Amino acid sequence: SQELEQSPQSLIVQEGKNLTINCTSSKTLYGLYWYKQKYGEGLIFLMMLQKGGEEKSHEKITAKLDEKKQQSSLHITASQPSHAGIYLCGADHGRSQGAQKLVFGQGTRLTINP
Amino acid sequence: DTGVSQNPRHKITKRGQNVTFRCDPISEHNRLYWYRQTLGQGPEFLTYFQNEAQLEKSRLLSDRFSAERPKGSFSTLEIQRTEQGDSAMYLCASSRLLRQALHSPLHFGNGTRLTVT
Numbered sequence: 495s496q497e498l499e500q501s502p503q504s505l506i507v508q509e510g511k512n513l514t515i516n517c518t519s520s521k522t523l524y525g526l527y528w529y530k531q532k533y534g535e536g537l538i539f540l541m542m543l544q545k546g547g548e549e550k551s552h553e554k555i556t557a558k559l560d561e562k563k564q565q566s567s568l569h570i571t572a573s574q575p576s577h578a579g580i581y582l583c584g585a586d587h588g589r590s591q592g593a594q595k596l597v598f599g600q601g602t603r604l605t606i607n608p
Numbered sequence: 609d610t611g612v613s614q615n616p617r618h619k620i621t622k623r624g625q626n627v628t629f630r631c632d633p634i635s636e637h638n639r640l641y642w643y644r645q646t647l648g649q650g651p652e653f654l655t656y657f658q659n660e661a662q663l664e665k666s667r668l669l670s671d672r673f674s675a676e677r678p679k680g681s682f683s684t685l686e687i688q689r690t691e692q693g694d695s696a697m698y699l700c701a702s703s704r705l706l707r708q709a710l711h712s713p714l715h716f717g718n719g720t721r722l723t724v725t
Contacts, residue, residue, distance in 0.1 A: 498650075527713060536612070536699060536716040537651070582650050584714075594639070594703055594714055595664065598650025 497521065498585050500599035507573055508607050515568045515602045517583035523563045525586035527596060530579045537582060540568075570604075578606045610634070612717035614700050620723045621690055628686045629720045633702030640683050641701040641714060642675055644668065651699055657683060658705070690724045697721050 499518045507513050517526065525544050529537040541550045543559035543566060550557050554571045570577055580603050584596035613632040621627050633640045638659050643651035654673070655665045659680040669675075672690075677683040687694055698721075701714040 529716075534697075534719075534721070536614075536718040537701075537714075539713045539715060542713050584650070594641070594711055595653045595656065596651075596714065598652070600648065600650050 497587070497597050498583060498599040500581075500583060500602050502602060503600065504603040504605070506605045506607060509574060510572055513570050513573055513604070515581050515604075517566045517568070517585075517599055519564050519585050519587070521564070521587050523559070523566070523585050523587065525594075526557075526559055526563075526566045527584040527586075528557050528566070528568050529582045529584060531582060531601070532579050540581075573604075573606050575606050575608065578604055580604070612700055612702055612715055614698075614717035614720050616720055617718065618721050618723075620725065623692060623724055624689055626686065626688045627690060627722065628684055629698055629700075629722075631683045631685070631700030631717060633682070633700070634704075634715055635681075637702035637704045637712075637715070638680070639703045639705060639711065640677055641703075642683070642685050643699040643701065643716075645697040645699055645719070646695075654685075687722075690722075692724045695722055695724045 501516045527542050528540040531537045541557045546561040546563045548559045556569045559566045580601045582601045584598045615630045641656040642654040645651040657677040672688045675685045697719040699719045701716045703714050704712045
């Protein structure tokens with residue numbers, strides 16, 4: 495079973511629209527990481543959240559971690575073609591004693607239509 | 609900061625052959641990780657090093673897999689007697705331990721895509 499569930503699995507939005515991707519864990523998160531991946535390439539780090547209720551923004555992307563530290567959301571405002579790709583959340587469940595052994599969701603494939 | 613470098617980018621091999629991949633982490637990063645990603649899935653942890661010491665291996669890492677980081681810099685991942693199920697993207701990542709239990713985010717390379725025919 496997946497320890498980390500992402501929804502939706504794929505998303506098609508019109509350029510300029512807002513969108514939200516969710517990441518849910520059945521266990522408390524000690525750290526939640528958002529990455530973006532272009533097809534066939536490596537992962538690009540976006541943001542890291544560690545505290546309950548934490549919110550971070552970079553350009554048009556905002557990530558939040560809920561107070562219970564079991565759910566995170568990634569929100570993109572006024573989407574652009576450059577936002578297209580696969581978004582992955584990765585969780586540190588705190589079992590790895592300081593190692594960053596992340597468990598990843600299955601990813602959300604985002605397509606931006608002009 | 610030149611990023612994490614992985615070679616080769618693509619490898620096609622026949623079943624039963626041995627393959628070796630190389631990863632060069634960001635120079636000041638003392639931690640190095642290997643992950644495997646199959647199509648449509650997120651990466652799965654395989655193993656990690658702190659400096660030259662291999663501190664943890666996943667159950668996914670069968671005895672046909674071996675990883676080394678001999679001088680605490682670059683790392684190699686070898687797969688012996690490859691099987692079709694080994695076909696995947698092998699990703700390397702590195703991070704810097706800032707202080708106890710606080711570390712920088714993982715920085716990933718572009719991966720090596722292995723196809724076993």
